[in-house]
Amino acid sequence: xxxxxxxxxxxxxxxxxxxxxxxxxxxxxxxxxxxxxxxxxxxxxxxxxxxxxxxxxxxxxxxxxxxxxxxxxxxxxxxxxxxxxxxxxxxxxxxxxxxxxxxxxxxxxxxxx
Amino acid sequence: xxxxxxxxxxxxxxxxxxxxxxxxxxxxxxxxxxxxxxxxxxxxxxxxxxxxxxxxxxxxxxxxxxxxxxxxxxxxxxxxxxxxxxxxxxxxxxxxxxxxxxxxxxxxxxxx
Numbered sequence: 001x002x003x004x005x006x007x008x009x010x011x012x013x014x015x016x017x018x019x020x021x022x023x024x025x026x027x028x029x030x031x032x033x034x035x036x037x038x039x040x041x042x043x044x045x046x047x048x049x050x051x052x053x054x055x056x057x058x059x060x061x062x063x064x065x066x067x068x069x070x071x072x073x074x075x076x077x078x079x080x081x082x083x084x085x086x087x088x089x090x091x092x093x094x095x096x097x098x099x100x101x102x103x104x105x106x107x108x109x110x111x112x113x
Numbered sequence: 114x115x116x117x118x119x120x121x122x123x124x125x126x127x128x129x130x131x132x133x134x135x136x137x138x139x140x141x142x143x144x145x146x147x148x149x150x151x152x153x154x155x156x157x158x159x160x161x162x163x164x165x166x167x168x169x170x171x172x173x174x175x176x177x178x179x180x181x182x183x184x185x186x187x188x189x190x191x192x193x194x195x196x197x198x199x200x201x202x203x204x205x206x207x208x209x210x211x212x213x214x215x216x217x218x219x220x221x222x223x224x225x
Contacts, residue, residue, distance in 0.1 A: 004155075031211055042201065042217035043156070050211060057211065090155055097211020101146060102203075104155030 003027050006091050014113055019078040021108050023091030025071075031094040032074040033102065034066060035056075036087040043090065049074055050097070069083040081112045117202045117216030125222040133191040134219040136202030137182075143205045145178055145185050146213065149198045159187075159200075189221075197223045 003026030009083055023032060033048040035058075045058030047066040055066050063076045063085060079083055088109050092102040120135045136145070142162045148156040160176045162169045162185065169176045175188040189196055199220050203213040 033212065035215075040217065041201075043215040045212055045214075048212055056210065059214075092156075094211075098143065098205035098213050099211070101136065101158035101161055102156075103158065106153075106155045 004091060004093055004103060004105040006089075006108050008108060009106070010109045012111045012113065013081055016080050019110065019112075020082050021076045021089055021091075021110070023074045023076070023105060025074075025093045027095075028071060029093040029095045029103075030071075031097045031102075032068065033092040033094070034064075034074065034076045034086055035090045035092065036060065036085075037090060037107075038087050046076065046089075080105070083112050086110060086112045110112060117201060117204050117214060119200075119203075119219045120215040121219060122217070122221040123222070125224060126192060128192060130192055130195055132192050132196070132221055132223075134187045134200050134221070136185045136187070136216055138185075138202075138204045139183065140204075141207045142180075143207055146203045146205070147174075147176060147185075147187050148201045148203060150201065150218070152198075156201060158186050170219075192221075192223045194223050194225055197221060 007022045007026045034046040035043040037043050044060045046064050049055045049068040067075045088107045090107045091105040094102045117138045124168045127200045146161045147159040150156045162178045174189045201218045203215045
């Protein structure tokens with residue numbers, strides 16, 4: 001398995017609280033992605049990064065921010081969590097963006113009450 | 114709207130039978146990728162087929178791509194219980210930067 005670690009693996013929090021999810025890779029891949037997976041919607045891209053400090057929005061970026069200060073770490077922050085952000089969040093990495101396969105972490109299950 | 118749409122949404126077959134899943138997309142692509150997801154786990158890459166390719170094989174997997182019809186199919190031959198999973202297609206659109214657009218997936222169940 002590619003060296004991707006997501007933390008935490010599970011989290012329960014309350015509406016209005018800030019939440020940060022971490023993705024850590026040991027593969028030195030340039031591209032990192034955050035997706036959310038919900039029943040009936042498949043995987044939807046939230047944000048992605050194409051290098052240190054270089055990020056761009058995906059399909060469902062409202063309410064989320066990201067940061068990448070080091071090659072190996074990509075953080076996803078929910079500034080003020082809402083119940084609609086209850087989901088399973090996946091991080092993925094790729095060496096050459098969409099020209100090569102993406103490798104996925106095992107996900108973070110986030111519940112916002 | 115989703116770039117990729119998969120058909121069927123769910124498929125249940127007997128062990129040893131072949132399973133075929135289809136993916137249709139809307140815009141021109143650089144490549145199309147198939148992934149498998151076991152329950153509670155992340156996606157695992159299966160096959161990448163480029164827009165100038167028509168067919169690719171990997172073990173018991175066969176993927177076809179018809180760019181004129183904007184469609185792809187994944188065939189799993191001689192299915193096994195361990196093939197039970199969800200299968201997703203993902204497209205790398207030509208004007209889509211370096212990101213993939215995933216379909217909603219096909220849930221495959223192999224009955225012993």
